[in-house]
Amino acid sequence: MESKAMTVTYNANVYASADEVDQEDVYVNSAVPTVEKHKPTSDKKRPFIIPDAVRPFLPLAVCWVILLIILFLRIHFTSVISAKLNHNLQEVISLNEHWKQDRDDLNVQIYNMREAQSSLGDNFRNLKDENDQLKRKIQKLSAEKQSMSEEVQQLKAEKQSMSEEVQRLKAEKQSMSEEVQRLKAENQRLNKTYEYTTAIPTVTMWNTTSDITVHNSSISWMWTSHYRRRRQIEPCQRGWLQFKSSCYVTSNHDSLDQKTWEGARDDCRGRNSELVVIESPEEQDFVYSSLIRLGASDYWTGLRVKSGSWNWVDGRNLTDHYWIQPPADNEGCVISVRGTSGWKAVSCDIKNSWICEQGALSG
Structure with a gap:
């Protein structure tokens, strides 16, 4: 049995009248002559007739269909829009994450720049301090240069x-x-x-x-x-040097002939003289420049500690002095140092050369 194709044509703007419906009903219920059934041709289709029981529900069905279509379209567009919104949301979230990352990077850069600024400030202060130190050194060097x-x-x-x-x-x-x-x-x-x-x-x-x-x-x-x-x-003996009213002579420069302070004094007494007594700066200059400066060693003088104070061999106390360095407690005799116009206190038991002094004869 072949199935017939059913075509439903519906126009919401066209409605059939009651007489036409009755005529169609008569036409349908009238006797049909017996005719030979033939297959319908392909180019001629029988129109689909809507039953009367269905026709009252047809507008409602149409409304439901439209409603379903609208609902379908709504669901469709809602899903499409939702997918689009989800996609946009994901893009926004991704952009937000990128922005957060960029913000963190910017915060790190700002922190690093602040650290660099602080370091530059410290370096600037250090350079300023070094500059001040260099200025002070330059001033000091200028003063040293002047000196x-x-x-x-x-x-x-x-x-x-x-x-x-x-x-x-x-x-x-x-x-x-x-x-x-x-x-x-x-x-x-x-x-x-x-x-x-x-x-x-x-x-x-x-x-x-x-x-x-x-x-x-x-x-x-x-x-x-x-x-x-x-x-x-002549006011002085041969080999003696005269300065004002005194005559002076030095001992042999040979180290084998050097003596202690007491030995040097005994030698001067054997020459009818005493160890030198320096009474003035002029005499000190003469003794140094004429007798000591060109000598080969240091020379005993007539100054020593006696009863806790410095005294000359003629009994006078020390007034003017020419110490190179302050004397120590265990150093009781004085030498005139070669190479410097000054005195040094040493032990009386070491051996040195010496200077004798005697009065010059007047004419």
Whole structure:
């Protein structure tokens, strides 16, 4: 059995009248002549007739269909819009996450920049402090440069003074050389006098009462008389240096001949003198420049501790002093230091050279 295709044509704007419905009913219920059934052709279709029982529900059905269509469309568009909104929401969430990440990165950068700013501030303060220190160092170096310039000028003046001193010493050397030549000539003359005197065996003198014979074998008397006469002419002995009213001489510079303070004093006493007593700055300068500066060692002076105080060998107390460093308690004798115009207290038992002093004879 073949199924017939049913076509339903509905137009909401077209409605059939009651007479037409009755006519169609008569037409349908009328006797149908027997005819041979033929297959409907494909190009002619029988219209679909809506039953009367269904027609009252047709508008309601149409409304339901429309409502279902609207509901379907709503659900469809709601799902589409929801999917779109979900997609947009996911994009917004993703963008929000990116923005949060960017915000965190910016916060980290801001923190790092603040740290860098703080570090730059510290560096700036450190550089400012270093700048101030460099300024102070520059000022200090400028002052030192000024001081060194003054020292250079002072050294130049000292060099000039030393040059003059060298010239003076050369002149003294020349004078001493001339004195040596004169003494050699005088020595030759005295030798000739001695030879002439020893060639005469005796000197005979006559007196009204007796003959007196004088022997010339005692030549020492002649030499003693000669040096007495010479000592009366010159204020200091040969080899001694004069300064004002005193004569000075230094010991041998050989280290084997050095003595303790007591030994040095005994040697000076054997020369009819005493260890040097310095009474003024001028005498200190003379002793240093003429006797000590060119020497080979330090020299004993006549200053020592006696009864807890510093005294000179002539009994006078110490007034002016030229200490290089303050004396210690266990150092009881004083030396004049070679190379510096000053004194130093040392033990009296060590050995040094020494300076003797005696009064000069007046003319």
